[in-house]
Amino acid sequence: MSKYILALDQGTTSSRAILFDRDQNIIGVEQKEFNQIYPREGWVEQDPMEIFSSQYSVMMELLAKEDISPKDIAAIGIANQRETTIIWDKISGRPIYNAIVWQCRRTSGIVDDLVKDRELENHIRKNTGLIPDAYFSGTKIKWILDNVEGARERARNGELLFGTVDSWLIWKLCGENAARLHATDYSNASRTMIFDIHKLCWDERLLSALDIPREMLPQVYPSGHVYGTVNIQGAEIPIAGAAGDQQAALFGQCCFEKGELKNTYGTGCFLLMNTGYEPCESKNGLISTITAGLGGREKVQYALEGSVFVAGAVIQWLRDEMRFFDETKDSEYFAQKAEDTGGVYLVPAFTGLGAPYWDMHARGCIVGLTRGTKRQHIIRAAQESIAYQSMDLVRAMEKDLGTRISGLKVDGGASSNNFIMQFQADIINSPIHRPVIRETTALGAAYLAGLSTGFWKDLNEVKSKWQCEMTFSPAMEEERRAKLIAGWHKALGRSRDWAE
Numbered sequence: 001m002s003k004y005i006l007a008l009d010q011g012t013t014s015s016r017a018i019l020f021d022r023d024q025n026i027i028g029v030e031q032k033e034f035n036q037i038y039p040r041e042g043w044v045e046q047d048p049m050e051i052f053s054s055q056y057s058v059m060m061e062l063l064a065k066e067d068i069s070p071k072d073i074a075a076i077g078i079a080n081q082r083e084t085t086i087i088w089d090k091i092s093g094r095p096i097y098n099a100i101v102w103q104c105r106r107t108s109g110i111v112d113d114l115v116k117d118r119e120l121e122n123h124i125r126k127n128t129g130l131i132p133d134a135y136f137s138g139t140k141i142k143w144i145l146d147n148v149e150g151a152r153e154r155a156r157n158g159e160l161l162f163g164t165v166d167s168w169l170i171w172k173l174c175g176e177n178a179a180r181l182h183a184t185d186y187s188n189a190s191r192t193m194i195f196d197i198h199k200l201c202w203d204e205r206l207l208s209a210l211d212i213p214r215e216m217l218p219q220v221y222p223s224g225h226v227y228g229t230v231n232i233q234g235a236e237i238p239i240a241g242a243a244g245d246q247q248a249a250l251f252g253q254c255c256f257e258k259g260e261l262k263n264t265y266g267t268g269c270f271l272l273m274n275t276g277y278e279p280c281e282s283k284n285g286l287i288s289t290i291t292a293g294l295g296g297r298e299k300v301q302y303a304l305e306g307s308v309f310v311a312g313a314v315i316q317w318l319r320d321e322m323r324f325f326d327e328t329k330d331s332e333y334f335a336q337k338a339e340d341t342g343g344v345y346l347v348p349a350f351t352g353l354g355a356p357y358w359d360m361h362a363r364g365c366i367v368g369l370t371r372g373t374k375r376q377h378i379i380r381a382a383q384e385s386i387a388y389q390s391m392d393l394v395r396a397m398e399k400d401l402g403t404r405i406s407g408l409k410v411d412g413g414a415s416s417n418n419f420i421m422q423f424q425a426d427i428i429n430s431p432i433h434r435p436v437i438r439e440t441t442a443l444g445a446a447y448l449a450g451l452s453t454g455f456w457k458d459l460n461e462v463k464s465k466w467q468c469e470m471t472f473s474p475a476m477e478e479e480r481r482a483k484l485i486a487g488w489h490k491a492l493g494r495s496r497d498w499a500e
């Protein structure tokens with residue numbers, strides 16, 4: 001009987017491979033960073049071959065280092081950076097252009113043109129669940145087809161394939177069978193801005209608006225699905241799960257039921273709430289997306305999603321640019337050295353504000369400074385800003401859902417900071433639950449692969465093994481909370497509509 005599940009976590013800056021046993025223990029981790037390419041201001045690319053080779057090599061290194069026989073691996077699950085767009089030649093397997101990364105803003109103009117047609121804008125919001133933006137894959141596909149000579153014609157002739165990173169990895173990993181394995185999952189498809197999240201099919205009207213030939217698009221399957229097999233040293237290992245990283249994390253946090261939610265505290269924050277079998281159309285600046293789910297069910301589940309652009313990154317900024325401390329983890333010590341921020345607020349709107357404000361012209365500010373302001377006040381204010389921004393997302397979700405949340409599961413690098421977690425619990429007035437395994441993205445991919453191959457029996461089994469490491473209970477008086485939140489919103493007002 002196979003003993004392990006292998007999760008491939010293909011992130012924006014690194015590729016990781018993580019091995020889990022049946023009790024969800026991490027047996028080993030390998031990680032490799034790869035190059036980011038910035039050809040111009042605001043443009044971000046990656047080399048698809050390097051994405052693949054880094055992912056493949058960490059997988060092989062992990063097996064070699066841990067001395068694991070491929071025969072002991074029951075299945076592979078993939079979690080990937082979302083929206084990043086790759087187009088490759090079906091015969092040669094070579095990409096025709098670099099991967100255009102989700103952060104890349106080069107297609108803003110295409111989006112501006114699209115939304116001139118108000119009716120089309122509404123169509124995008126309604127059918128894809130998204131707010132039209134260059135972030136999503138659709139306009140990136142159009143850009144490559146418009147700018148690589150002969151590409152559209154070749155795509156029409158069925159010579160080219162489009163994929164997000166999951167599709168690319170599945171196609172590459174499955175080698176010889178590749179022609180049959182041009183596939184993606186619902187959670188990744190729902191980030192392309194050309195996928196109808198209600199009817200679960202590519203949206204003809206958007207394909208035509210962006211002039212994207214239908215022939216180049218992958219087949220879409222549930223996230224938990226046997227996509228194909230990878231031959232490793234003679235063993236055929238099924239790829240049995242694929243999902244976008246944030247949806248994989250929601251799944252890895254066992255948020256299987258409507259109303260359950262998680263917040264990931266990384267460079268930015270990603271808050272996702274399971275909204276059940278019907279998409280919830282946000283009135284508060286959030287987007288709707290398809291969650292990672294298992295096959296066999298007739299209906300997919302949906303989530304509301306909101307993101308904060310700058311979260312953990314403000315701590316990096318204090319460390320690297322302000323030189324307030326040497327090590328990230330020291331930020332917690334300094335925050336706790338101060339009783340409060342002395343009335344200081346820091347709004348890290350370095351690149352504008354994301355949900356629920358969507359103010360591209362906002363810029364960062366530090367307000368409330370006095371002669372008595374000390375370094376630790378600013379350090380504390382920066383950490384509090386991560387919690388305040390997340391609170392604004394939680395409240396927007398609650399408004400959309402019409403109910404209060406009863407708790408929040410957390411993960412990501414900055415979730416290890418106890419000060420931020422306690423302040424988060426205090427400020428949203430709900431308990432925060434931090435799991436033992438914070439590699440929730442990889443764990444979610446592992447769950448999908450393990451559940452769809454019978455390695456784990458059902459959702460109850462994986463849930464029963466999910467362990468909470470620490471709960472942070474709210475302990476702040478209502479009056480203080482209200483005062484602090486009012487101050488935050490006043491500070492936020494100062495940051496808005498700043499850049500010309």
Ligand code: ADP
Nearest residue numbers: 266267312313315316328329412413414416417
């Ligand atoms: P990503 O996946 O976006 O690269 P990670 O989940 O690896 O992010 O988390 C890294 C981020 O978390 C960094 O921005 C870092 O500043 C922040 N971070 C890590 N540890 C701490 C800590 N103890 N306190 C505050 N922020 C932290």
